[in-house]
Amino acid sequence: MQILKTMWKPERRWWSNPPVSYGVAIVSVTAALISSRLLGRYLATAPVSLFLCAVMFSAWFGGLRPGLLATALSVLAFAYYFTAPVHSLIVDIKEVPRLLIFALSVLFVGLLSAAQRIATESLRHARDRLDGTVKELERINQALHAENAERNRAQEALRESEQRLQDVVDNTAAVVFVKDLELRYILINREFERRFQVQRDQIREQTDFDVIPHDVAEFVRGHDRQVIEAGVPLQFEEIIPSYEGDRYYVAVKFLLRERTGKPYAVCGIATDITERKQAEEALRQAQAELARVSRVTTMEQLAASIAHEVNQPLAAVVTSGNACLNWLATSPPNLRKARDAIERIVRDGNRAGDVLKRVRALVKKAPLTKSVVSVNEVIREVLALAGGELRRHRVETSTELDFNLPSVMADFVQLQQVLLNLVMNAIESMTTITDRPRVLSIQSLLHDLAGRPAILVAVRDSGVGLSPEGIARVFEGFYTTKPEGMGMGLWICRSIIEAHGGQLTAEPNDGRGATFQFVLPAAAGRTA
């Protein structure tokens, strides 16, 4: 532990200072000298043992070296003042033993005192160190307590935060799950439990194969793996069966990462959009139905009105012809009446022709509200409108659209009507087909029309196809192969395309079915 490594530093006391210690040695010896000299006047012999006290004090106070200094000074003072001859450092020979004994005593006392001081000192040091250690231990203990409390608080906070998160996740209407990178479940929310009838403690370590049908599991896991590969959040639409039936989900899936950024799990939040999907589907079907009905009524009304307009003069022609024959059969023949009848025949014949001319002109000259139109957009709209019909008749759709096409100047609605008509015809031509797939394919590509850039749209079906006679007549008015048809649809379609400066043609396929295609000139200098 860091804290235990801190060195214990002994306290330095002011008197441990060497000059002070030496000073004390000099002063104490001086004091002993003065005291001995003063007392020596009144006593028989001077009390030199006071020097012992001075040395002892110096050694105790300052240690060995001040003790030795005091010893030396005491020996010098003894030799000077208390041995004969007095007031001289010269020592009389007979006084030498006394001096030696004195010196040895003083030295001994000094050494002993110094040794005792060192022992005391080290004892005190040891005690001080022990005190420090104890204090240090107390501090460490406190720190550990604090750390422990901190950890408990953090754990409590974490638990609370986890509980809050679980509450949030459990109370959302979305289905939430977390899987490890091997796609084994780690965590699921309550909605997940409810929908798939599993318990969160049972699902740990399990995979989708344990929860949903095999093929669906493969599908869902494919999405999970995409997220793991991509490393960024992705959104998917998934259809997953549960006890409530097939449900549509929009699932947002993303990676959970460690602090280092290393992913450790896939999290998914799936929202049930079944009701929305169903509403959209119903809306789409209603739209398709509306478009179909309005198309049929418009076409039928137009066709019926044209039929009536043409039928009247034709009926009159026949009747007048018969009347004419009757007038000629009388005897004598009534030539004036016969001539009147023939004049009416000519007049009514012209009238019938005029009707058709007028209708054609009407379609051609109908004020077009032309705008910049993307044919691909028209195709998408029409496929959306016809979606219900396509599904109802189990027709597969394939599109091959060139998204770099230039746009065209056209009346969007009319173009939509033409394409819708071609698509509906294609569907109708396939309703009786049971021995092969019913496939509708729509293609858009860059083409040319009289040397200028143009857009070609081809509608190909695998239906009953067209006979050679059919090919020749399919765009004529009142020609139809359908039991209920008026034979006006394609005639009007061709008129619309021609009014846009384009061409509408039909041809049988190499295999089965027929292809109707139209070419429209590209709008100058624009792209869709």
Next chain:
Amino acid sequence: MKAGDSIVFVVDDDSSVREALTDLIASVGLLVEAFKSAREFLEYKRPDAPACLVLDVRLPDLSGLDLQRELVRTEAPIPIIFITGHGDIPMSVRAIKEGAVEFLTKPFRDQDLLDAVQHALETDRSARKERARVTEVRRRYQSLTKREREVMKLVVSGLLNKQIAAELGSSEVTIKIHRGQVMRKMKAQSIVELVHLAEKIGITSTGLSHTKVL
């Protein structure tokens, strides 16, 4: 006129068709009168002659079917041949129920129309004869006194003079005289003929069903 004053009316708003039909009908020697609307035909004072009506279903304003109903309502019966550009079955059923003799859908063969016209005229001719007979019988019946009508009613019910006398509280002789008057005024040669005449003008014996009949 060769066909004995019978007349064909044509109502069609399309001038080509109207003119052609008129001419066709004229070409077989029939008298023909054309109108371009139902309203125009209703306002026309028809001559008292066998007739039929060739009528286009689709007419502006008042349609052919409306005209038919109007004619039924005003008790001016006339056989109707409908022609239509696109007749549907409910429409033709309705027309036939209301008494149309024919329902032709354009384009039709002209001979079919002419046959229908001839048939309609024949129908009208006999209907007119029948109507005339009924009118005459009714006129004769009007000339009977109240007592004679009572006696006639009981006679056609098959009662004997004695029973009639009892019924009316009169003598057998008086009844005999009334009965002779009835036979004379109604121009009936026999009781059987009198019964036929009574049927024509709707006199039946049902009113006396409580009486014991021999």
